[in-house]
Amino acid sequence: MTKSKLDSRVAILMCTYNGASYLQEQLDSIRAQKYENWHLYVSDDGSQDSTLDILGNFKSRTGRLCIFQGPKSGFCQNFLSLICDNSIKADYYALSDQDDIWYEDKLLRAVTALSGISCETPALYCSRTKLVDERNNETGLSPLFKRTPGFRNALVQNIGSGNTMVFNHAARRLMLEVGSGINPVVHDWFLYMVISGCGGVVIYDLGPSLRYRQHTANLIGANTGFIARFKRFGLMLFGMHRRWNTHNIEALSGLREKLTPGNRFIYDEFSRFRSASLWSRLIGLYRTRLYRQTLGGNITLWLAALFKCF
Missing domain, CATH: 3.90.550.10 (Spore Coat Polysaccharide Biosynthesis Protein SpsA; Chain A)
Known part of the structure; x- marks a missing residue:
């Protein structure tokens, strides 16, 4: 350097x-x-x-x-x-x-x-x-x-x-x-x-x-392993991911105009279609091309769209 x-x-x-x-x-x-x-x-x-x-x-x-x-x-x-x-x-x-x-x-x-x-x-x-x-x-x-x-x-x-x-x-x-x-x-x-x-x-x-x-006093752990993934799937089904996304969307709203035009479109679409009809949710997820890092994570993402859990 x-x-x-x-x-x-x-x-x-x-x-x-x-x-x-x-x-x-x-x-x-x-x-x-x-x-x-x-x-x-x-x-x-x-x-x-x-x-x-x-x-x-x-x-x-x-x-x-x-x-x-x-x-x-x-x-x-x-x-x-x-x-x-x-x-x-x-x-x-x-x-x-x-x-x-x-x-x-x-x-x-x-x-x-x-x-x-x-x-x-x-x-x-x-x-x-x-x-x-x-x-x-x-x-x-x-x-x-x-x-x-x-x-x-x-x-x-x-x-x-x-x-x-x-x-x-x-x-x-x-x-x-x-x-x-x-x-x-x-x-x-x-x-x-x-x-x-x-x-x-x-x-x-x-x-x-x-x-x-990693210890018992951790507020947030590493989220690794099958048990952690199973727990996250359960949280999704019980609406935790949906509540998280609501918090994040609201927090990000103050910077909406600072988002790039393409990302502003993605933000607006996600804000809209997550509460829309089943077909609109699936089309919206396809159009915005949101993704998670693993195959399992992407399957979960599409299941979340199917069950209106995001």
Whole structure:
């Protein structure tokens, strides 16, 4: 990388809530990053364990931490409060959970990938993850997605785990425009929709960039395996996917005019045909060419259209 690229400032946005059990390992992995021009911003949602003590110690040792009081409205709103805090300014923004372990080249890989894109073009980097248990024993990898990222995919599926996401300032400007008062299902899925929908670039790294800890306190897990897929199918039949799509469509409405003309057509069509007659739903799905990443996922998508579950 050139010196100018190494000088790019990265704001790491971390949300915490009673994370003392694993937080120190995550902070140590951030401190060990090969890419050194970072500053950590933490929004704590009212921790009652030693989370704030651990953060205070890290701040005193590094001088590279700002702590905010979270909105106490759930993890999605907590992340949005950081993403949309205009007092935080950087060239790139990296999302961080409180309990993972970053590879030492995580930020370097992300900035290297994003630095080849014009600073005026919204851009998002995300990657696969190495799955580990509570004791940091490896249990597998997150799913491998091979189809090209895009808005047609983003409307019906999130391929990027938020703890791997890094995005540039052009993408951040879009989030500032829509603001933190929205109510999408999750912040990372919404980022994927916004950036792909508004003509941005989405980079999906086939190699893992962190160790994603799976434990009983996880708010969102890796969603791998047959049992997870079966549960998601059940959620679809009981209308959960339909409610999710309603939330996402409403959240995205504030940026409708920023969508590319082709993506605005897809957005409008999806908003319309998901509540239309059976024939209109099937025709609409065919015309918009919405897709998920796997054959099974696409079969489920067509079943959702058949049973009016999206």
